[in-house]
Amino acid sequence: MNRMQKIFSLTISFKLSCLGMGYYDDMRHDDLNYEYLYGSTYPLMKNAGSSVAKVIEKNFASGQKVCVVCGTGNNAGDAIVAAELLRTKFEVTVLLVNGLKSELAKKALQEYGGNVVDASHIDECLAADIIIDGIFGVGISGEPKEPYKSTIEKINASGKKIVSVDVPSGLGTNCAVRPDITVTFTSLKYGMNKENSGEIIVADIGIPDDVRKYAGPGDLIYYPRPDPDSHKGMNGTLGIVAGWEYHGSSVIAALAAENLGLDLVRIYVTNKNYEIVSSYDPGIIVRLFDYKRQASYEEVWRNSALLIGPGLGTSHEAEIALKRLVNGSAVPIVIDADGITLLSKHLSIIKGKKIVVTPHKNEFRKLTGTEPNEENAVEFAKEKGIIIVLKGKVDIITDGKEVHYAKGGNARMTMGGTGDLLAGLISSFISKGIDPMRSCLMGTYLNKRIGELAYDKKGLFYKITDMIDEIPSVMASYVR
Ligand SMILES: NC(=O)C1=CN([C@@H]2O[C@H](COP(=O)(O)OP(=O)(O)OC[C@H]3O[C@@H](n4cnc5c(N)ncnc54)[C@H](O)[C@@H]3O)[C@@H](O)[C@H]2O)[C@@H](O)CC1
Ligand SMILES: [K+]
Structure with a gap:
């Protein structure tokens, strides 16, 4: 040769x-x-x-x-x-x-x-x-x-x-x-x-x-292994704008992220809950957010993905913050819970943005003005150019072109916090650079699976942190 x-x-x-x-x-x-x-x-x-x-x-x-x-x-x-x-x-x-x-x-x-x-x-x-x-x-x-x-x-x-x-x-x-x-x-x-x-x-x-079509364990294999030469910040940084009203929601999402191997998990809260959120877990960075200061927005935008909404409340300051954050963001954003309520009044801001919205049935009605079903979800996702994760016994995931489903879980998963957890999982996967649609499949499957594992151990008497505790073992069985 x-x-x-x-x-x-x-x-x-x-x-x-x-x-x-x-x-x-x-x-x-x-x-x-x-x-x-x-x-x-x-x-x-x-x-x-x-x-x-x-x-x-x-x-x-x-x-x-x-x-x-x-x-x-x-x-x-x-x-x-x-x-x-x-x-x-x-x-x-x-x-x-x-x-x-x-x-x-x-x-x-x-x-x-x-x-x-x-x-x-x-x-x-x-x-x-x-x-x-x-x-x-x-x-x-x-x-x-x-x-x-x-x-x-x-x-x-x-x-x-x-x-x-x-x-x-x-x-x-x-x-x-x-x-x-x-x-x-x-x-x-x-x-x-x-x-x-x-x-x-x-x-x-x-x-x-x-x-x-169905989300499953196979989706988890697309989790990227960290490059041994990478440095802090290269393996996912998630900005969580949440918990201004109900502090627990922001902590649940952040714990999910921490368990998924992100480099940096940051919660942005206002004065009201700053102390309590800061005292929760040493692995989570908690930052004071002032909706009037441009510097606060710029700090949030430096993350590789954002989650906005869990426990955020629907105050005037939350509304302004959501609008400005979405408008100025170049990174993908997952919008959940109160964020969806606020977004429903300002739908024009999502045009051209990389958005995943994770409504349950009522939030879907509020957001779209239509009944929560597959057809309407596909229609809305297509019209707005976003991904919708319509939560239910079987989650429906669509970007208006493809439709996927996630089944499993159990009746205990109607408890408060499972939505915050799911939003935390999906946004964490996205922050690692995984394609948003794949991230939704990974998150919806994982959320249902950890509910099943918690049920196996404690029956109907498990709590949200029992689900969070199951994340590492599920991930480790597919990602080495
Ligand atoms: N879903 C699918 O697409 C299906 C694929 N199937 C078959 O499964 C195959 C893949 O099977 P496997 O994942 O078991 O892998 P392979 O059968 O292609 O080979 C893996 C084996 O080769 C050894 N090996 C790998 N690189 C080597 C190297 N450079 N020198 C010496 N040994 C080496 C490994 O230790 C391992 O034991 C497909 O190509 C296809 O033939 C089918 O069985 C049916 C289903
Ligand atoms: K062969």
Whole structure:
């Protein structure tokens, strides 16, 4: 390879591995939400394997020898499912290059009744007529390590017909299988073309639309891990303008934010509640807000996202503050509770702003002048260019184009404070730079989930801080 070729190859490889991560995240998202809604994702693996088997039956004469080369993950599982379906018509051998790690792949192997060999039989296995490549799918990270690197080289040197499962193993690195056919699942992966993937067949493996319509644990994986080189302020700063009337609402939202790993959580209150809010938690910064001073507004605008409204009251000073804050803000704002009541009198201020409004049914009526239902929420969100989270037994989340739902929770969640908590969660995710729509899905799912966990421990007798206490364990199980 000359220098230019090397640079080109490195660029391609970098791009593919970066974008490969995107596919991996999307696949994990779909898998987690699938599990949440329907249970095990094994049926998807069965569908994936079955689509590979169908392609082989259609393209190759039966009776030939097939070597199914397996890595350790779910890509191998798909290949083993295909092996079981093919073994009545073909002479099939499953080659386990280095055992299996994936539980689903192990299950597929249990259901497979044919011939299995280990790496000591690699040469004899690769002498088959057809090779199924189930070494890596989108779960690869970095360059293939041994023993896979030399296995890929042997596959490419074999001169046999090669069918890759989902993606050619190693695609985007310097060592990739070069197949005749690739059966890829759900959608074409970035960078795949005829040269590196052979004939590409996109197979639908039956992932239901609901995995993207419903908020679920899969949405939480989009929480950004802090860069080890980042400094204070780069991982979310939230300005909470709340609690001027009912101080507890601002504290609930701030505690939610603190538990979500933000760098700085600041509450802005007036004289009346300054002392009591300041005394609550050492991790929360409390600042005095004077609605007549421009400096107060400028301080609030320096945060990466704002939450306005919980326990704010509807005083004259709150009304002025809301108007000026929204008007001058360049960062996204979540408006909740009293903020919604005030906003309903000044709807023109949200034009062109990045706004999420989180009304319950009555607040929705006040805000829109219409009945709280999906159709009206979509209509209002579209007309105003905002996101609406209409809270209820099932939350409805819409930006006027897409509609999503969050279900779950329990009857105890009608208690005061759950709305403040939800607004705190959504605004915190937004402050970390997560897309606002995704932030709403993450927040609505998480709010319902922590209600369920609190119920598991204390039944109907849990309180709002019990929900807040559950935030870290839920997040930590999806974000490492
Ligand atoms: N929702 C979906 O899209 C579905 C995807 N499925 C399959 O699942 C695949 C992804 O499965 P997995 O996440 O288990 O990942 P893979 O099967 O792609 O590979 C992961 C395994 O390879 C190892 N590994 C990763 N990089 C390596 C490297 N550079 N050198 C050596 N070993 C390495 C890992 O330790 C892990 O055991 C997809 O490509 C697809 O084939 C299907 O099972 C069905 C559902
Ligand atoms: K593969």
